[in-house]
Amino acid sequence: MLSQEDNELLCRVGPGTPMGTLLRRFWTPAMLSDELPGPDCDPVRVRLLGEDLIAFRDTNGNVGLIDNYCPHRRASLFFGRNEECGLRCVYHGWKFDVNGDCVDMPSEPAESNFKDKVHITAYPVLDKGGIIWTYMGPKELTPEMPGFEWTDLPDSHWVVTKLLYESNFVQAVEGEIDTVHLGFLHSNLDVDEKAKTATSWVGKYAYTPRWSNFHVKTTDYGIQIGAQKPVEEDSYYWRIAQWLTPYYTMIPRMPGTAVRVGMWVPMDDEHTWIMLVAYHTDRPPEPEENATQEVLMLQKTVDRKTWLPEARMENDFFIDRELQKTTSFSGIPRGFGRSQDAAMVESMGPITDRTHEHLGTTDRGIIGMRNHLLRAVKDLQEGIEPYAANNGRVYQVRSAAALLPRSVAFEDDPATRKELFVEPK
Numbered sequence: 001m002l003s004q005e006d007n008e009l010l011c012r013v014g015p016g017t018p019m020g021t022l023l024r025r026f027w028t029p030a031m032l033s034d035e036l037p038g039p040d041c042d043p044v045r046v047r048l049l050g051e052d053l054i055a056f057r058d059t060n061g062n063v064g065l066i067d068n069y070c071p072h073r074r075a076s077l078f079f080g081r082n083e084e085c086g087l088r089c090v091y092h093g094w095k096f097d098v099n100g101d102c103v104d105m106p107s108e109p110a111e112s113n114f115k116d117k118v119h120i121t122a123y124p125v126l127d128k129g130g131i132i133w134t135y136m137g138p139k140e141l142t143p144e145m146p147g148f149e150w151t152d153l154p155d156s157h158w159v160v161t162k163l164l165y166e167s168n169f170v171q172a173v174e175g176e177i178d179t180v181h182l183g184f185l186h187s188n189l190d191v192d193e194k195a196k197t198a199t200s201w202v203g204k205y206a207y208t209p210r211w212s213n214f215h216v217k218t219t220d221y222g223i224q225i226g227a228q229k230p231v232e233e234d235s236y237y238w239r240i241a242q243w244l245t246p247y248y249t250m251i252p253r254m255p256g257t258a259v260r261v262g263m264w265v266p267m268d269d270e271h272t273w274i275m276l277v278a279y280h281t282d283r284p285p286e287p288e289e290n291a292t293q294e295v296l297m298l299q300k301t302v303d304r305k306t307w308l309p310e311a312r313m314e315n316d317f318f319i320d321r322e323l324q325k326t327t328s329f330s331g332i333p334r335g336f337g338r339s340q341d342a343a344m345v346e347s348m349g350p351i352t353d354r355t356h357e358h359l360g361t362t363d364r365g366i367i368g369m370r371n372h373l374l375r376a377v378k379d380l381q382e383g384i385e386p387y388a389a390n391n392g393r394v395y396q397v398r399s400a401a402a403l404l405p406r407s408v409a410f411e412d413d414p415a416t417r418k419e420l421f422v423e424p425k
């Protein structure tokens, strides 16, 4: 449970809000690189942290991310002409380059120097790892890029996709680090029966028992969440997730399987961009792997104009009551988006009222994440800058899963450590 005041602090992201100010201390994943496929391509609307922006790639291939509103009389630059290294407003022809400088003002006399006095907000961008990142904070505080492993790998080693959730980013993140819901929301009615003969860890242990003991550790980057299950007499099954400041997640994964990074970026208070990456360090992901399959399915089922998947609230995520009675715990079919997860997260309303919730022991990760974010917001209000923003190397971690003797903590197991930490180069 949170007070209404803390809930507001946690969720509001617009310019000038405490959380909005914190988020603007970090590089922000703004869009997919392939939304701007080449020089002078069509401009794209990008709403980010409650701000309406326009992205374009100029004649030299450089990306600009500028205010939606032309500084002349505020027409949208979405309609602009992307030509000769700048975006030209079609109302009176004012033209802006990727740095936000007005480079042409044909509606004023040739001798006028008015154009030299006019600028449009332009945020710096970096194109890395299939994502266009931007920095929306004070120039003198430009942070380090988060040192995510995949952003330095060859393009062939990762796949990436994007979609929209119609909810605030905090409850979307909470849905991803709440690893205990796997045994309910994502399960079938026969999982207990199947577990008896299953050979994989997931088949055997992911659903039975459903309860886990959550171990949460605060780190330099955020929190590490270890869900511990007593599965055999002498062993625990561990599923280890990461939450990285301010909205990145890594869900548990079996040794050797693709690492999946989730980016849950506020479009505004009530909508969240989700960018998902699956990668291997040493090879391209295969299409039939679980993590890759999800990305490929989303690439197919998400409308690239609205970024909404086929299954969404307006069609009740295609819930099938017969399926719910006979086969699947939720009755919400997979394969049309992140339907089961999105249904739960969006059904709470755009900003969930945390004054009415009742958190249990399996919500320790969620409590840890909220505390970390609220602490960072309050620290910044007192002038303490967020550590992770200026120490990109702290993002060099991964998620994991392990079956270990009860006497061994997962942090002490060399094989699990190898999965969890990127080796310094």
Ligand code: FES
Pocket (backbone or CB within 6 Å): 070, 071, 072, 073, 074, 075, 089, 090, 091, 092, 093, 094
């Ligand atoms: S409104 Fe853009 S040039 Fe006039």
Ligand SMILES: [Fe+2]
Pocket (backbone or CB within 6 Å): 175, 181, 182, 185, 186, 341
């Ligand atoms: Fe889920």
